[in-house]
Amino acid sequence: MGNYKPLTKREAIEYVKQVQGIFSDNADLECEEIGDGNLNLVFHICDKNSDQSIIIKQALDHVRIVESWPLTKERVRFEYKAMDIQDKLTNGMVPKVYKFDEELALIVMEDLSDMTVMRKGLIAGEKYPHFADQISTFLSKTIFYTSDLYLDPKEKKEKVKEFINPELCKITEDLVFTDPYYDAETNNINPELRPYLENEFWKKNELRKEVTILKEKFMTKAQSLIHGDLHTGSIFINQEAIKVFDAEFAFYGPSGFDIGAVIGNLILNYASWTGKKVSREFKNDYRNYLLETIKNIWNEFEMKFRSFWDKDAHEVIKAVDGYQDAYLTQLLQDSIGMGGCKTMRRCIGLAHVEDLDGIEDLKKRAEAQIFALKIGEAMVIRRKKLNSIEDFIKIVQKITNQEDA
Amino acid sequence: MGNYKPLTKREAIEYVKQVQGIFSDNADLECEEIGDGNLNLVFHICDKNSDQSIIIKQALDHVRIVESWPLTKERVRFEYKAMDIQDKLTNGMVPKVYKFDEELALIVMEDLSDMTVMRKGLIAGEKYPHFADQISTFLSKTIFYTSDLYLDPKEKKEKVKEFINPELCKITEDLVFTDPYYDAETNNINPELRPYLENEFWKKNELRKEVTILKEKFMTKAQSLIHGDLHTGSIFINQEAIKVFDAEFAFYGPSGFDIGAVIGNLILNYASWTGKKVSREFKNDYRNYLLETIKNIWNEFEMKFRSFWDKDAHEVIKAVDGYQDAYLTQLLQDSIGMGGCKTMRRCIGLAHVEDLDGIEDLKKRAEAQIFALKIGEAMVIRRKKLNSIEDFIKIVQKITNQEDA
Numbered sequence: 068m069g070n071y072k073p074l075t076k077r078e079a080i081e082y083v084k085q086v087q088g089i090f091s092d093n094a095d096l097e098c099e100e101i102g103d104g105n106l107n108l109v110f111h112i113c114d115k116n117s118d119q120s121i122i123i124k125q126a127l128d129h130v131r132i133v134e135s136w137p138l139t140k141e142r143v144r145f146e147y148k149a150m151d152i153q154d155k156l157t158n159g160m161v162p163k164v165y166k167f168d169e170e171l172a173l174i175v176m177e178d179l180s181d182m183t184v185m186r187k188g189l190i191a192g193e194k195y196p197h198f199a200d201q202i203s204t205f206l207s208k209t210i211f212y213t214s215d216l217y218l219d220p221k222e223k224k225e226k227v228k229e230f231i232n233p234e235l236c237k238i239t240e241d242l243v244f245t246d247p248y249y250d251a252e253t254n255n256i257n258p259e260l261r262p263y264l265e266n267e268f269w270k271k272n273e274l275r276k277e278v279t280i281l282k283e284k285f286m287t288k289a290q291s292l293i294h295g296d297l298h299t300g301s302i303f304i305n306q307e308a309i310k311v312f313d314a315e316f317a318f319y320g321p322s323g324f325d326i327g328a329v330i331g332n333l334i335l336n337y338a339s340w341t342g343k344k345v346s347r348e349f350k351n352d353y354r355n356y357l358l359e360t361i362k363n364i365w366n367e368f369e370m371k372f373r374s375f376w377d378k379d380a381h382e383v384i385k386a387v388d389g390y391q392d393a394y395l396t397q398l399l400q401d402s403i404g405m406g407g408c409k410t411m412r413r414c415i416g417l418a419h420v421e422d423l424d425g426i427e428d429l430k431k432r433a434e435a436q437i438f439a440l441k442i443g444e445a446m447v448i449r450r451k452k453l454n455s456i457e458d459f460i461k462i463v464q465k466i467t468n469q470e471d472a
Numbered sequence: 473m474g475n476y477k478p479l480t481k482r483e484a485i486e487y488v489k490q491v492q493g494i495f496s497d498n499a500d501l502e503c504e505e506i507g508d509g510n511l512n513l514v515f516h517i518c519d520k521n522s523d524q525s526i527i528i529k530q531a532l533d534h535v536r537i538v539e540s541w542p543l544t545k546e547r548v549r550f551e552y553k554a555m556d557i558q559d560k561l562t563n564g565m566v567p568k569v570y571k572f573d574e575e576l577a578l579i580v581m582e583d584l585s586d587m588t589v590m591r592k593g594l595i596a597g598e599k600y601p602h603f604a605d606q607i608s609t610f611l612s613k614t615i616f617y618t619s620d621l622y623l624d625p626k627e628k629k630e631k632v633k634e635f636i637n638p639e640l641c642k643i644t645e646d647l648v649f650t651d652p653y654y655d656a657e658t659n660n661i662n663p664e665l666r667p668y669l670e671n672e673f674w675k676k677n678e679l680r681k682e683v684t685i686l687k688e689k690f691m692t693k694a695q696s697l698i699h700g701d702l703h704t705g706s707i708f709i710n711q712e713a714i715k716v717f718d719a720e721f722a723f724y725g726p727s728g729f730d731i732g733a734v735i736g737n738l739i740l741n742y743a744s745w746t747g748k749k750v751s752r753e754f755k756n757d758y759r760n761y762l763l764e765t766i767k768n769i770w771n772e773f774e775m776k777f778r779s780f781w782d783k784d785a786h787e788v789i790k791a792v793d794g795y796q797d798a799y800l801t802q803l804l805q806d807s808i809g810m811g812g813c814k815t816m817r818r819c820i821g822l823a824h825v826e827d828l829d830g831i832e833d834l835k836k837r838a839e840a841q842i843f844a845l846k847i848g849e850a851m852v853i854r855r856k857k858l859n860s861i862e863d864f865i866k867i868v869q870k871i872t873n874q875e876d877a
Contacts, residue, residue, distance in 0.1 A: 215691050220645060223691075224638040233629040240625060245788055272793040279792045283799075286620050286628075290692045383650050387684045388677040394688075 070170050071128075071140060076100060079110040079123050086166045086175055089121055090114050106138060106315070111178065120180070121165065125173035126315075138234055140172035142315040145232050147174055149317030152292060156208045160201070161311050162303075179310050182303035189299060189336040190422055192349070194356055199363030201309045202302070202329055206364075207371035210322045213292035216380045216394075227289045232318040235295065236286070239316065243408050244282035247415035248275045255417050259433035264415065268440060277447045281404050289319035297328040298409070299336070300420070323401030329364060330402065331409030331443070332420070333357050334463070338410075338439035339422040341470065342431035354467070358460050365402070365456035369395055400450045403459055407446025414439050441466050475575050476533075476545060481505060484515040484528050491571045491580055494526055495519050511543065511720070516583065525585070526570065530578035531720075543639055545577035547720040550637050552579055554722030557697060561613045565606070566716050567708075584715050587708035594704060594741040595827055597754070599761055604768030606714045607707070607734055611769075612776035615727040618697035621785045621799075632694045637723040640700065641691070644721065648813050649687035652820035653680045660822050664838035669820065673845060682852045686809050694724035702733040703814070704741070705825070728806030734769060735807065736814030736848070737825070738762050739868070743815075743844035744827040746875065747836035759872070763865050770807075770861035774800055805855045808864055812851025819844050846871050 074082060076098040083089060083096070090096065094114040102109035107127060113120035126140040147167040154161045163177040188195065215223050246253045249269055256264065268274075294301070295316025303310040337357045340350045376384075376391055384390065413420045414436040423439065426432040445462050453459055479487060481503040488494060488501070495501065499519040507514035512532060518525035531545040552572040559566045568582040593600065620628050651658045654674055661669065673679075699706070700721025708715040742762045745755045781789075781796055789795065818825045819841040828844065831837040850867050858864055 215688065220642055220691065221638040224636050224641070228633050228636040231629050231633040233626040236629070237625055249788075249791070275792050276794045276798060279789070279795045280798060283620065286625065287693050287695045289694055383654075384684070386654065387680050389681045390684045393681060393685060 071172055073108060073127060074110065074123070074125055074171070074173070076110065080112060082171075083112055083121060083123065083175060089165055089175070090119060091117070094119070106142075111180065113178070120178040122162070122176050122178045122180075123173055124176065125171065128172075142232070142235055143167070143172045143174060144169060145230060145235070145317050146313070146315040148229065149292065149294070149314040150174075152213065153205070153209055153294070153311065153314065156212050157205050160205050160309060161314070177310075179303045179312070182305045182308070182310065184300055185302040185304045185309075186299040186332070186336075186421060188304055189333075189357075190339070190425060192345075192353055194353075195304055195306065195360075197306070198304065198309065199360050199367055203364050203367035203371060205309070205311055206326055206329070207368050207375060209294070210291045210325065211372055211375040212379075213319075214290055214322065216376060216384060226292060227319040230292060230318045232295075232316070235316045236318055236320075239295065240282060240286060242416045242418065243412045244278055244285060246417070247412045248278055253417045254415050255419060256415060257429055257433050257436060259429040260414070260436050263433070263437050263440075268415075271444065274444055274447060277404070278408055281401075281408055281447065284321050284401065285324060285405070288321040291319065291322040292317060293320045293322065293325045294328075295320065295324070297325045298420070299329075299332040321401055321405065323398055323403075324405045326365070326368065326398070326402035327404065327406030328409050329406075330361050331406035331413075331446075333361050334406070334410050334442050334446075335413055335420055335439055336422045337463070338435050338442060339426065340435075341438050342423070342426035342428065342435035358463060362456050362460055365399065369399075396454060399456065400453055403446045403453055404450035407443040407450070410439055410443035410446065414443075438466070438470055441470075476577055478513055478532060479515065479528070479530055479576070479578070481515065485517060487576075487578075488517055488526060488528065488580060494570055494580070495524060496522070499524070511547075516585065518583070525583040527567070527581050527583045527585075528578055529581065530576065547637070547640055548572070548577045548579060549574060550635060550640070550722050551718070551720040553634065554697065554699065554719040555579075557618065558610070558614055558699070558716065558719065561617050562610050565610050565714060566719070582715075584708045584717070587710045587713070587715065589705055590707040590709040590714075591704040591737070591741075591826060593709055594738075594762075595744070595830060597750075597758055599758075600709055600711065600765075602711070603709065603714065604765050604772055608769050608772035608776055610714070610716055611731055611734070612773050612780060614699070615696045615730065616777055616780040617784075618724075619695055619727065621781060621789060631697060632724040635697060635723045637700075637721070640721045641723055641725075644700065645687060645691060647821045647823065648817045649683055649690060651822070652817045653683055658822045659820050660824060661820060662834055662838050662841060664834040665819070665841050668838070668842050668845075673820075676849065679849055679852060682809070683813055686806075686813055686852065689726050689806065690729060690810070693726040696724065696727040697722060698725045698727065698730045699733075700725065700729070702730045703825070704734070704737040726806055726810065728803055728808075729810045731770070731773065731803070731807035732809065732811030733814050734811075735766050736811035736818075736851075738766050739811070739815050739847050739851075740818055740825055740844055741827045742868070743840050743847060744831065745840075746843050747828070747831035747833065747840035763868060767861050767865055770804065774804075801859060804861065805858055808851045808858055809855040812848040812855070815844055815848035815851065819848075843871070843875055846875075 080096045080098050095116045096112055096114055098110050098112045100108060101111050108125040110123040126143045128138060128140055150161045150164055162179055164174055166175040211217055294314050295318055296313060301311060301313040337354055340354060373391060423432060423435055426435055442463055445466060449462060485501045485503050500521045501517055501519055503515050503517045505513060506516050513530040515528040531548045533543060533545055555566045555569055567584055569579055571580040616622055699719050700723055701718060706716060706718040742759055778796060828837060828840055831840055847868055850871060854867060
């Protein structure tokens with residue numbers, strides 16, 4: 068990447084003019100930089116003479132909010148390669164890529180700003196009746212067809228090698244599995260939450276032990292090519308479709324991590340209504356919708372995963388009685404456990420979510436955070452007893468009833 | 473490896489003369505090819521004018537006994553690199569390497585033929601009172617200091633990448649975890665054993681399921697740099713020292729696989745006395761020695777591993793109460809489970825061991841094999857209940873008592 072430099076808006080326009088097949092010669096392009104994340108420049112370029120527009124995502128070589136935290140730009144290659152695989156497997160559930168430029172560490176891709184970032188939709192109380200079907204398709208296809216269940220073992224190991232992504236994994240290892248469980252400097256703590264953390268949460272030895280067991284699984288278990296950061300802010304959605312983006316954390320990891328990320332982020336939204344000025348009726352209805360969605364995600368995931376297995380798994384695996392059930396039970400438990408960690412980190416760790424941080428009253432925010440932490444804790448501690456997603460839903464309902472009582 | 477060719481004995485002598493610092497100029501060298509394995513040429517070259525000698529191990533590009541089974545010669549690189557790491561960590565518990573030649577796919581190394589291959593020693597009924605101490609040092613150092621417990625996560629992942637070794641792993645996946653559990657063509661079956669396999673063993677669905685769960689762990693869990701083939705035929709021994717060799721299967725896998733390989737091969741020897749003409753007194757005494765050795769291997773391993781952890785693990789890991797205990801319990805269970813698979817494959821699969829195949833009477837051999845299979849099965853099925861190595865010893869003793877009754 069010898070000629071790497073961060074683009075200016077003007078340079079972004081010049082760059083995209085050279086990419087064939089996007090804009091016509093008489094396009095009148097304008098550019099905005101809209102990156103709101105921590106790691107990248109994001110240019111939105113549109114043609115004032117038509118309705119055409121594109122996105123350029125360019126990696127910076129440091130973390131935006133902590134300039135002294137360097138990051139290699141090769142993460143763009145992981146993102147591009149993962150998108151390519153996800154695209155083929157899911158028949159287009161990721162943004163279309165027009166160009167990948169390794170030297171400039173950028174991807175030119177489809178503009179999806181006419182869709183909604185799912186987190187914003189959930190905060191606004193929107194419902195997406197097809198989401199469980201859509202995301203379970205994304206999850207089941209990407210998880211099954213990149214695993215040893217389907218791939219030739221040699222090909223799978225070559226993929227593991229290709230997707231060794233230590234830097235981005237390190238962020239997850241620290242920010243999801245380590246720092247939230249003690250008073251780490253990187254944490255970002257609502258002062259109204261601090262007493263609960265100091266007096267209760269950080270004294271939970273069993274929880275910290277189980278989180279560390281899950282962390283080791285995250286660090287060692289190369290099961291599938293996972294997205295690695297599949298929260299509701301990485302999903303564009305409308306009533307017809309979803310598009311999953313921001314795959315730069317992709318690597319070969321435990322399959323449950325992606326499933327857990329989706330569930331954990333729905334739980335964060337679920338918890339957030341505790342602190343919001345909405346009617347009890349709305350709250351109950353929306354929470355039921357969220358739990359129904361979680362239930363459907365897992366159950367549809369399971370159904371699809373089993374059908375791929377029955378059709379496309381290696382013959383020797385198919386011949387093992389009971390293995391499919393055992394595999395799925397383990398995967399459910401991993402998913403809920405990892406999802407619990409994803410839930411808790413967003414209440415304590417460096418990076419928060421708008422679902423909770425949008426609650427301006429810090430006391431109310433702390434109430435919602437504690438509620439989320441209690442569910443997250445139960446997800447980790449009780450995961451090994453779960454035999455179905457319904458078992459998990461009951462746990463959430465029980466904690467909710469205690470909360471409301 | 474453009475200039476690769478298998479060496480003749482004459483060429484091996486010419487080659488080694490060029491390697492500085494081994495033989496003197498007036499050496500009178502003679503060479504024997506002593507490879508008895510399936511994958512390599514092994515030249516033993518000695519100087520008739522002195523007591524100096526060396527070994528050249530050169531990879532063939534096919535499996536000796538199945539010429540149509542091609543293998544890349546790059547496995548020599550894995551062996552060399554693993555030996556280098558093992559040598560540094562264990563202060564010389566592997567043969568000294570004089571030269572690694574990637575092009576010719578060979579390693580020139582220390583000749584240890586004045587030591588005994590441990591398998592032969594055990595078959596002869598020898599005792600090695602320091603073995604538990606020695607192998608537990610080898611295991612604890614190589615397992616701890618190549619894991620995430622000690623290494624920087626980035627460095628560890630670079631090592632995982634460097635040691636992606638799909639071809640050799642595939643051999644283990646097939647021959648240890650798959651083929652023995654059904655009537656596969658690759659199996660090598662004593663006709664006197666076949667009725668037991670057909671009427672009982674291959675109907676054990678629970679066993680096959682649990683073996684497949686262990687296989688998935690072998691295929692996905694990159695926990696430590698393991699030797700990958702640590703049977704008693706890969707260990708030179710005498711009353712003073714051990715040297716571990718044949719590391720070409722090395723890769724980042726589950727730590728329990730190496731521990732299990734050692735235990736499983738001691739169990740194979742343990743079972744073999746069923747079919748041999750020895751006094752009951754000798755048999756009981758030697759079996760007690762073997763069980764005592766297994767017990768000491770684990771307990772000394774655990775003690776050393778804990779001491780490395782307390783001294784050298786990452787601070788954040790040290791701070792997690794109860795994690796060390798949980799880690800070691802899981803490792804014990806993995807070790808015994810993987811060891812059970814290693815035990816069973818040697819009774820049914822392609823590659824057998826002399827401990828059992830040395831029993832010429834096929835009926836008696838089948839008795840010993842069935843005994844070994846019963847212990848192997850218990851190792852897999854009951855592993856999750858084990859809290860100490862003593863729990864395992866009791867299981868072996870119980871099966872032995874039933875056998876003798």
